[in-house]
Amino acid sequence: MILNHFNQTLELLPGKAVLLPDRTLVVADLHLGKATAFQAKGLAIPEGDSGADLNRLGTICEQVCATRIVINGDLFHSPAGLSSEIERLLETWLYTIGLPFQLVIGNHDRKLHRLPDWLNAVPSIEHSGVHLVHDPADAPEGVPVVAAHWHPVAKIADGKRTSLRLPCFLLRRNILVLPSFGTFTGGAIVDREEGDRLFVAPADRVIEVPEKLLR
Numbered sequence: 001m002i003l004n005h006f007n008q009t010l011e012l013l014p015g016k017a018v019l020l021p022d023r024t025l026v027v028a029d030l031h032l033g034k035a036t037a038f039q040a041k042g043l044a045i046p047e048g049d050s051g052a053d054l055n056r057l058g059t060i061c062e063q064v065c066a067t068r069i070v071i072n073g074d075l076f077h078s079p080a081g082l083s084s085e086i087e088r089l090l091e092t093w094l095y096t097i098g099l100p101f102q103l104v105i106g107n108h109d110r111k112l113h114r115l116p117d118w119l120n121a122v123p124s125i126e127h128s129g130v131h132l133v134h135d136p137a138d139a140p141e142g143v144p145v146v147a148a149h150w151h152p153v154a155k156i157a158d159g160k161r162t163s164l165r166l167p168c169f170l171l172r173r174n175i176l177v178l179p180s181f182g183t184f185t186g187g188a189i190v191d192r193e194e195g196d197r198l199f200v201a202p203a204d205r206v207i208e209v210p211e212k213l214l215r
């Protein structure tokens with residue numbers, strides 16, 4: 001879906017990603033190593049989501065002919081999650097994908113004692129006139145912003161007493177908030193404000209949710 005965002009053309013992708021005009025692909029909130037972090041606390045959760053999520057991201061890059069990848073915060077989940085296995089997995093994936101890569105530091109990333117130097121981590125960045133920052137609270141005013149952090153979910157009526165809960169893109173004033181990309185992540189139902197627009201991808205395309213269906 002093509003979205004005109006403060007005179008910038010963004011493409012919302014069904015894979016919970018956004019493509020900027022210069023073909024920079026932006027996703028957020030992968031929370032790599034989250035299963036490992038829970039395992040360290042004694043919860044028997046099977047590993048595998050991190051690799052699957054990176055493979056999914058690689059597929060999207062190929063489909064849209066991305067020229068660059070930006071992770072808009074929370075690439076990792078916690079210090080316990082940044083194991084040597086996760087680090088090798090990510091480094092191998094980056095070598096295979098062969099695209100310039102940058103990390104906008106998120107609140108979970110800040111908890112790590114270190115970040116690998118090759119991640120090229122920055123507090124915020126601008127591409128194609130679009131400002132990328134992890135937390136919407138840090139977004140500048142009057143310019144197009146892509147943010148994350150909230151893991152937005154749309155609650156959509158599908159009956160008198162039932163509803164769907166789907167990850168969504170949230171457009172609020174000058175800020176587009178991305179859904180969380182990681183498989184093993186939760187979400188929060190959007191506490192809507194006047195003028196908000198919500199977009200979901202129940203199948204292979206992104207659509208806007210009519211306000212009358214939102215709960």
